[in-house]
């Protein structure tokens with residue numbers, strides 16, 4: 001991680017080394033925090049944050065299930081821009097986080113103070129430059145996505161990421177780039193930090209919130225671009241058998257952007273039954289959507305200027 005000079009912490013900029021918390025912080029013990037991942041891209045008119053409002057709205061919506069954030073959406077948006085400017089960054093990843101702070105360690109102590117921080121730091125392609133061109137290799141995880149009856153999975157809360165952590169570290173140990181988790185209905189949910197799209201005979205297919213996914217802002221952007229391109233779209237649960245009918249597959253996410261998938265191994269370990277599904281890379285539909293997505297984030301798409309918030 002490339003450290004920067006300043007972190008926005010509870011309303012003001014503090015040096016990176018001083019943005020610390022106490023070990024009795026509630027969120028450290030129980031995962032009681034919510035966060036966002038946002039990217040700021042270099043454009044011909046200077047740095048611009050992609051879909052800032054949508055991310056801050058999701059942050060506050062995630063928080064509303066757990067606690068109240070002591071800043072408004074406008075204040076949070078302004079703080080994101082302030083921390084980019086203070087660090088003189090031309091492109092970066094933003095990580096706003098709000099969490100229950102120190103006070104009392106009772107699980108139900110929703111009266112502990114809520115703290116808010118925003119980190120801004122350079123972060124290259126999440127799954128690697130090669131992955132963007134050549135595609136990634138994915139395996140099914142033996143860890144299922146947390147059920148909708150257990151947590152509101154459409155929100156982005158810290159504790160949910162124990163589930164992602166188990167899935168992705170298991171995939172790495174097995175030599176894969178990422179994992180795909182099934183949900184408690186046995187259908188496909190998503191990656192540890194990405195949504196999944198398939199292309200079946202030119203039609204774009206992806207699942208929705210009913211499948212226990214985080215409905216991504218990148219997913220939404222890609223769906224809007226696909227509609228503009230006149231692509232046929234189906235939003236419905238994804239069955240394992242859908243992989244057999246797909247010629248292309250890709251992941252979307254703020255960190256992963258639009259990453260082609262080369263292979264999905266449905267075996268849960270080397271000894272178990274299952275199939276290896278292989279996809280076309282670069283697939284023509286994936287390539288078209290990936291390139292339109294990069295045009296949008298980098299300010300080259302006239303019709304998507306309203307997705308960008310200029311930093312200066």
Ligand SMILES: Cc1ncc(COP(=O)(O)O)c(C=O)c1O
Nearest residue numbers: 193194195214216217218253254
């Ligand atoms: C579990 C999970 N699914 C999907 C996504 C993609 O969401 P977005 O496109 O809003 O970054 C993320 C990343 O935030 C994630 O953590």
